[in-house]
Every structure is written in C-alpha cells, then in structure tokens.
Amino acid sequence: MTDKNIKIALVQMSMTESVNENLAKACAKTREAAKNGAQIVCLPELFASQYFCQQQHPDIFDLAESIPGPTTTAMATVAKEMNIVILVSVFEKRTPGLHHNTLVVIEADGTIAGLYRKMHIPDDPLFFEKYYFAPGDTGFKTFETSKGHIAALVCWDQWYPEAARIAALKGAKIIFYPTAIGWHPDEKEEYGERQVSAWMTIQRSHAIANGVFVAAVNRCGFEKIVGKGLEFWGHSFVSDPFGRVMTQAEQDETILYHDCDLALLEDTRRNWPFLRDRRIDAYDPILNRYIDKEE
Amino acid sequence: MTDKNIKIALVQMSMTESVNENLAKACAKTREAAKNGAQIVCLPELFASQYFCQQQHPDIFDLAESIPGPTTTAMATVAKEMNIVILVSVFEKRTPGLHHNTLVVIEADGTIAGLYRKMHIPDDPLFFEKYYFAPGDTGFKTFETSKGHIAALVCWDQWYPEAARIAALKGAKIIFYPTAIGWHPDEKEEYGERQVSAWMTIQRSHAIANGVFVAAVNRCGFEKIVGKGLEFWGHSFVSDPFGRVMTQAEQDETILYHDCDLALLEDTRRNWPFLRDRRIDAYDPILNRYIDKEE
Numbered sequence: 134m135t136d137k138n139i140k141i142a143l144v145q146m147s148m149t150e151s152v153n154e155n156l157a158k159a160c161a162k163t164r165e166a167a168k169n170g171a172q173i174v175c176l177p178e179l180f181a182s183q184y185f186c187q188q189q190h191p192d193i194f195d196l197a198e199s200i201p202g203p204t205t206t207a208m209a210t211v212a213k214e215m216n217i218v219i220l221v222s223v224f225e226k227r228t229p230g231l232h233h234n235t236l237v238v239i240e241a242d243g244t245i246a247g248l249y250r251k252m253h254i255p256d257d258p259l260f261f262e263k264y265y266f267a268p269g270d271t272g273f274k275t276f277e278t279s280k281g282h283i284a285a286l287v288c289w290d291q292w293y294p295e296a297a298r299i300a301a302l303k304g305a306k307i308i309f310y311p312t313a314i315g316w317h318p319d320e321k322e323e324y325g326e327r328q329v330s331a332w333m334t335i336q337r338s339h340a341i342a343n344g345v346f347v348a349a350v351n352r353c354g355f356e357k358i359v360g361k362g363l364e365f366w367g368h369s370f371v372s373d374p375f376g377r378v379m380t381q382a383e384q385d386e387t388i389l390y391h392d393c394d395l396a397l398l399e400d401t402r403r404n405w406p407f408l409r410d411r412r413i414d415a416y417d418p419i420l421n422r423y424i425d426k427e428e
Numbered sequence: 429m430t431d432k433n434i435k436i437a438l439v440q441m442s443m444t445e446s447v448n449e450n451l452a453k454a455c456a457k458t459r460e461a462a463k464n465g466a467q468i469v470c471l472p473e474l475f476a477s478q479y480f481c482q483q484q485h486p487d488i489f490d491l492a493e494s495i496p497g498p499t500t501t502a503m504a505t506v507a508k509e510m511n512i513v514i515l516v517s518v519f520e521k522r523t524p525g526l527h528h529n530t531l532v533v534i535e536a537d538g539t540i541a542g543l544y545r546k547m548h549i550p551d552d553p554l555f556f557e558k559y560y561f562a563p564g565d566t567g568f569k570t571f572e573t574s575k576g577h578i579a580a581l582v583c584w585d586q587w588y589p590e591a592a593r594i595a596a597l598k599g600a601k602i603i604f605y606p607t608a609i610g611w612h613p614d615e616k617e618e619y620g621e622r623q624v625s626a627w628m629t630i631q632r633s634h635a636i637a638n639g640v641f642v643a644a645v646n647r648c649g650f651e652k653i654v655g656k657g658l659e660f661w662g663h664s665f666v667s668d669p670f671g672r673v674m675t676q677a678e679q680d681e682t683i684l685y686h687d688c689d690l691a692l693l694e695d696t697r698r699n700w701p702f703l704r705d706r707r708i709d710a711y712d713p714i715l716n717r718y719i720d721k722e723e
Contacts, residue, residue: 252707252710253705253706253707254705255705256705257699257700257701268707272710272713273710273713289705292636292637292700292702293637293702293706293707294589294590294593294633294637295589295593295706295707295711295714298589298590298714299711299713299714299719302713302714302716302717302718302719303713303719304719327670327671327672330671330672331636331670331671334629334632334633334636334671335633335636335637335671337629337633338589338629338630338632338633338634338637339633341587341626341629341630342587342588342589342630342633375622375626376622376625376626376629376630377622377625404552405552405587405626406552407587407588408718410548410549410550410551410584411548411588411590411717412547412548412563412588412590412591413714413715413716413717415547415567415568416590416594416714416715417715418567418568418594418597418598419590419593419594419597419708419711419714420708420711420712421597421708422597422706422708423597423703424594424597424598424599
C-alpha cells in the first residue's frame with residue numbers, strides 16, 4: 134500500500150440514452166486519467182445510463198445487470214491494462230425482483246476486490262430510488278486496495294454522518310461518493326445555490342469529523358426523461374482532512390485530479406484529535422429511529 | 429411551548445480577571461437581550477472567568493462552584509425577572525476532587541430545569557481541559573423548556589456528529605454550543621482562517637444532517653494567562669436547518685439575535701427527509717473506539 138500520496142481521479146461526465154456510448158466514454162476517460170498518473174479512478178453513480186429513477190416503470194429493470202456483468206467486465210479490462218483501481222457504480226440485478234445500487238471496487242489486476250450495496254435509499258419526486266433498489270445488506274465497507282485503503286459510499290449516503298464515521302473507524306483514508314444529484318428546474322433559481330452549498334458542507338464535515346479525504350463525483354448534463362427533466366449540477370470536488378476544498382469542477386465534463394497526502398491526514402488528526410475523545414459509552418441512542426420522550 | 433418562532437440571543441462577550449465583573453456583564457447583556465425580545469439567551473462557555481485551562485494549577489479549582497451556586501443564582505434572578513430561559517455554563521464543583529464543565533438550563537421562573545455535563549473533553553496545548561473536568565455522565569440531553577425544545581452541548585462536543593444526532597433524535601429543535609475557541613498566536617496567520625472555516629462547517633453540517641437550528645456562542649477578546657496567550661475568535665453564529673448562516677458576529681462583543689422559524693424546520697425536513705432513511709440496523713459499529721481489521 135502507498136505510504137505517502139495516493140493520486141485519485143474523479144470522472145465527471147454526462148450520459149446519453151446509449152449504454153454503449155456511456156460505457157465507451159467511461160473507459161476512455163478512465164484510461165486518460167490513468168495516463169495522467171491516477172492510481173484510483175472513480176466514476177459517477179450509475180454512469181452506464183441516464184438517471185432512470187426519474188420515473189417508475191418495470192421495463193427499466195432491463196437495464197440492470199449481474200456482477201460480474203458487461204459494465205464491470207469492461208472496466209476490469211481497463212483496470213488491468215492501466216494497473217489502476219476503479220470504482221464502478223452498477224445497477225445490480227441480484228435475482229429477479231431484487232436489485233441494488235451497487236458500487237464495485239475493481240483491483241489493478243482486473244479482479245473484483247468487493248462490492249458495496251448502497252445502504253441509504255432516497256425517494257423523492259424524480260428520484261424514485263426505493264422503487265428500483267433494495268436497501269443494501271453489505272453494511273458500510275472499506276477496501277484495502279493495492280493503491281490505498283478506501284471507503285466506497287454512494288450519493289444519498291453522503292447525508293449520513295454515521296456512514297462516514299464507520300468508514301473512518303474501519304481505516305479508510307479516502308471516502309468516495311459517486312453521485313447523481315441535480316436541480317429540479319422549478320427549484321433551481323430559488324434553491325439551487327443553497328442545495329449545492331449544503332451538499333458540499335455535509336461532505337466537507339465528514340472529512341473534518343473523521344480526518345479523512347472525501348471525494349465526491351457527480352454526473353453532469355441535462356436529462357429529460359419525464360416532465361421538465363433534471364439538470365445534474367456537477368461540482369465534483371475533493372476535500373482534504375481539514376474540510377478544505379482542494380479542487381472542484383464546474384458543471385462541464387472534466388476529470389478532477391488530486392494527490393491525497395497521507396502525511397497531511399496524520400498531521401490533521403494529531404492536531405485536532407477527535408477520534409481520541411469519542412464517548413463510545415454514550416452513543417447507543419443513535420441506534421434508535423427516534424426517541425419519543427425524554428424521561 | 430411556542431409553535432412557530434423562537435427568538436434566541438447569543439451573548440458574545442470578553443472576560444476580565446474579575447469574576448464579579450464578568451458576572452455583572454453577563455447579567456446586564458442578558459437583560460438587554462430579553463428587552464429586545466429574546467426568549468432564550470445563551471452565554472459563552474465558562475463566562476464567569478477567563479479561560480483558565482490555558483495552564484494547569486491546583487489553585488484554579490477555587491474558581492469552581494456548586495450548582496446551585498453564585499453564578500446560577502445570579503442568572504436565575506435575571507431569568508425570573510425577564511421571563512426568559514438562560515443557558516448558563518459553569519465550572520462545577522460536584523465534590524472535592526470531582527469537577528465538570530457544566531451547562532445549566534434555567535427556566536423562565538428561575539428554577540433549574542436541568543443540567544448537562546460536557547461529555548467530550550479536549551486536551552491540547554493551552555486547552556488542558558482533561559486536568560480540570562471529569563467527562564460528563566449525563567449523556568446527551570435535551571430540555572423541553574417553556575420557550576422551546578432545545579439541546580445544550582458544549583464546545584468540543586461540536587466536532588462530534590453523534591452528539592448532535594442524539595440531540596435531534598430526542599426532539600431538540602435548536603442545538604446550542606457555548607464555546608471558548610481561539611487562535612494560538614503562533615498558528616493564527618497560517619491556520620486561523622481554515623480553523624474558523626472548519627469550526628463553522630462542522631456545526632452547519634449538524635444543522636443539515638438533522639434539520640435543526642444550530643446556535644454557536646463563542647467568547648471573544650485576548651487573554652494572556654501564560655506564554656503568548658489566546659485570541660478568542662468570536663464569530664458566533666446561527667445556522668438554519670439547511671446549513672445557511674443566518675447571522676454571524678465579528679470578533680467584537682455583541683448580542684446576536686435570530687427568530688428560529690419552526691415552520692422552516694418542518695419544510696426543510698419534508699423536502700430532504702434524512703431521518704426517514706437512517707439505517708439503524710447497521711450503525712452499531714459506531715460504538716467501537718476503532719475497528720482494527722476489516723474481515
């Protein structure tokens with residue numbers, strides 16, 4: 134495992150209706166990132182297709198695939214060819230009638246290091262994920278890859294401090310969040326800026342609370358599947374363990390790079406040692422849905 | 429309990445070596461806040477004295493007091509006179525050799541509604557709190573006061589998402605963080621800005637993750653007890669449930685006011701319903717100090 138720096142790349146991309154086109158673009162951009170020195174490359178959530186959860190229709194389950202399947206096999210070829218770790222988000226068909234939003238970690242030799250099934254599933258207008266994805270049963274996972282010890286979480290997970298904390302307690306140095314978040318056209322003008330701000334703030338806070346790097350990879354582009362469509366806001370970024378945004382995309386397609394300096398992680402945790410003072414004897418109320426009445 | 433708005437006031441103040449002066453100033457500013465319509469007033473951490481934890485000396489325990497004691501009695505008089513709830517941070521002497529950093533919630537009739545003993549105790553150069561304060565044994569508490577359902581946490585607690593989450597699960601609508609945080613003169617130039625940014629980000633994230641208001645009340649002023657002293661950075665602020673900073677102080681003494689609109693809290697949680705999707709079946713790893721090896 135690398136001792137000092139881990140160079141990561143985040144592929145911010147837009148998707149068309151063609152799965153083949155999307156997959157070809159993802160492969161090409163991943164190769165480009167590897168040529169530029171990236172050791173770990175993360176693609177956006179469900180990059181093989183447009184964000185189909187904008188509507189509920191049973192035919193859409195045809196997009197789901199097994200693991201291994203076409204998407205992971207294509208990316209495994211790139212991983213082995215370029216000697217890099219790749220985080221691959223897949224609409225997983227586990228068995229008929231049981232599907233997941235799954236993140237597959239592919240090792241530099243092309244093997245599957247493991248998978249994480251999205252634990253927190255949203256369900257809001259134009260984001261009908263509970264229809265498509267069963268809640269993950271993997272728990273929160275980290276992966277000690279050949280390029281670094283990482284955690285792989287997905288989109289809605291980013292709003293939950295519990296997930297990031299568990300990832301850090303399991304030793305992750307970098308938390309990746311492949312994402313598909315965008316503006317509803319009716320909301321963008323009034324709420325757009327504050328939505329992006331909240332989205333960045335909560336993820337930067339995970340970096341701060343846990344002394345880890347956080348890498349968020351959003352899709353971009355406008356997708357009109359139903360109604361007025363969704364404008365995916367891009368703005369992928371990397372936060373250092375102090376919550377500083379080290380690099381950030383605009384709304385266009387781009388590849389973001391960052392050298393994650395593990396000496397900085399050590400230094401940050403040494404100066405503000407939050408992990409030292411946790412009150413693990415007093416956190417069990419967190420395991421409740423709600424606590425209806427203070428005694 | 430108020431249904432719609434709760435008007436709060438945060439007294440950002442500096443302290444001298446005189447406990448009597450500090451207490452008189454706190455009473456005067458609290459009265460002023462009440463005259464301006466505040467229903468709940470929060471004072472900074474340990475406002476009766478300068479921040480004595482800059483050094484370790486056994487004589488300093490003379491500053492500690494019982495509860496009820498001089499500080500809470502003085503503030504209870506103001507609470508009853510003005511019909512307001514006051515959050516009063518006290519260096520508590522529980523018994524010889526056992527002291528706490530304690531937050532007392534005083535009801536509008538002058539009675540003590542309850543107390544919270546700071547759970548997370550820091551210990552860093554010039555912040556030698558583990559010498560003075562035993563870790564709290566109250567757990568994380570909320571208080572259903574006559575002016576609103578609030579949680580009272582203290583300073584270092586603000587770095588711990590677990591504390592804020594438990595407060596929200598217990599029904600708190602506003603989380604108060606009386607604080608004493610400042611710049612070490614050697615660090616201010618290089619790290620000062622990013623320290624304030626991290627401090628704000630982590631607290632705004634608690635507002636976002638939990639859909640609550642967060643009110644942070646820092647002291648201000650320069651205190652030179654030993655060495656080069658500490659410059660308390662002020663910057664008290666109120667965040668709405670979406671993480672937006674609604675009002676913020678500079679470094680000077682001031683009283684910050686905010687009308688906390690509980691309809692906004694309802695609206696925020698309805699649009700991004702994070703509490704709905706928590707995976708309470710999968711959070712128990714949080715109760716570990718660390719998880720040494722992924723199986």
